[in-house]
Amino acid sequence: MPASQDPTALREAAQLRDEIGQRLDALFAPEDDALKAANAATQAHGMPEIQISPLQGKLLQVLAACAGAKRILEIGALGGYSGIWLARALPAGGRLISLELSESHAAVAREAFARAGVADRAEVRVGAATETLPTLAGEAPFDLVFIDADKRGYPAYLDWALKLSRPGTLIIADNAIRSGSALRDDNTDPDLRGLYEYNQRIASDPRLVSVAIPMDDDGLDGFALSAVRE
Ligand code: DHB
Numbered sequence: 713m714p715a716s717q718d719p720t721a722l723r724e725a726a727q728l729r730d731e732i733g734q735r736l737d738a739l740f741a742p743e744d745d746a747l748k749a750a751n752a753a754t755q756a757h758g759m760p761e762i763q764i765s766p767l768q769g770k771l772l773q774v775l776a777a778c779a780g781a782k783r784i785l786e787i788g789a790l791g792g793y794s795g796i797w798l799a800r801a802l803p804a805g806g807r808l809i810s811l812e813l814s815e816s817h818a819a820v821a822r823e824a825f826a827r828a829g830v831a832d833r834a835e836v837r838v839g840a841a842t843e844t845l846p847t848l849a850g851e852a853p854f855d856l857v858f859i860d861a862d863k864r865g866y867p868a869y870l871d872w873a874l875k876l877s878r879p880g881t882l883i884i885a886d887n888a889i890r891s892g893s894a895l896r897d898d899n900t901d902p903d904l905r906g907l908y909e910y911n912q913r914i915a916s917d918p919r920l921v922s923v924a925i926p927m928d929d930d931g932l933d934g935f936a937l938s939a940v941r942e
């Protein structure tokens with residue numbers, strides 16, 4: 713039997729991956745009380761528990777530091793978990809605008825921002841992103857845009873991210889892999905079709921240099937990262 717199919721070897725490899733994940737979380741991305749409370753509130757309000765992982769949060773901070781991000785736009789606040797990571801990457805005077813469709817989710821996110829001590833620099837704006845994005849021209853360009861909302865909307869959000877960007881802006885999208893479905897052209901589900909189109913466009917748009925990295929859900933999902941070229 714090849715080692716790749718040996719059940720004992722597979723179990724040991726899975727255990728090792730778990731242990732590595734725990735050590736990486738503990739070393740690079742420990743959650744403080746405010747981050748833990750954001751997740752607890754998301755659960756308590758019966759909202760979907762689909763927030764990014766701690767390592768993804770820390771990666772957002774590294775990328776925000778690379779981009780010298782002072783203005784960050786998030787599309788999809790959910791319970792504010794990723795927004796806390798992003799807001800904490802801002803320098804003094806920096807701003808995070810987080811767009812959220814649901815008034816009730818926005819309320820949970822605002823409370824999370826207040827608990828995390830970032831309410832002075834992070835705000836949630838309620839509405840369909842297709843309605844709120846066109847109102848942001850006066851606050852652009854954004855240095856980093858993080859897209860983590862309804863998946864069928866991703867192609868439109870990419871258009872807006874490009875309009876609201878400058879050379880060097882980072883455009884990051886969560887859920888760019890989706891167990892491989894986001895890379896397949898035979899989807900009927902509109903959300904998966906949206907993710908597929910997003911990936912196709914960022915891979916070929918001459919204004920962008922892009923990559924997607926399997927780094928969440930045991931390598932089955934992850935961020936797509938695009939930099940707007942000079
Ligand atoms: C879903 C959405 C997300 O943004 C995510 O990270 C995971 C799952 C979902 O809609 O199922």
Ligand code: MG
Binds near residue numbers: 764860
């Ligand atoms: Mg997501």
